Amino acid sequence: MSMQCPSCGSTHIQPMAVVHSGGTQQFHATHTAVTSDGQFVQGSSQGSLSTALAQHCAPPAPPSPLRFIGAYGIGEPAEFGKNRTLRFSGHP
DSSP: OOOOOTTTOOSOOOOHHHHHHHTEEEEEEEEEEEOTTSOEEEEEEEEEEEOHHHHHTSOOOOOOHHHHIIIIISOOOEEEOTTSOEEETTOO
16 A cells, blocks of 8 residues: 555655654764964864754654643642731632
8 A cells, every 4th residue: 555645646755753854963063263362272062953844844842841830830829818818819
């Protein structure tokens, strides 16, 4: 069974993971420079480069734990009422 594009009918299709990995490369570079007083300095950089298509085909980012903490960990703001009773905002 041959798979094909539902829009154009082409059989030249690839999984998104293959497109993403094919358009992404890792790099590591070492830099050497001369300062104004004649000293040599070295530095390095590393990272990854991706094509626009590879970025589009990237898997979704994992959910941030901050949304969970904000929704469930902090709770409602509270204040003390006139009778020194604890009231939660939004409740009389």
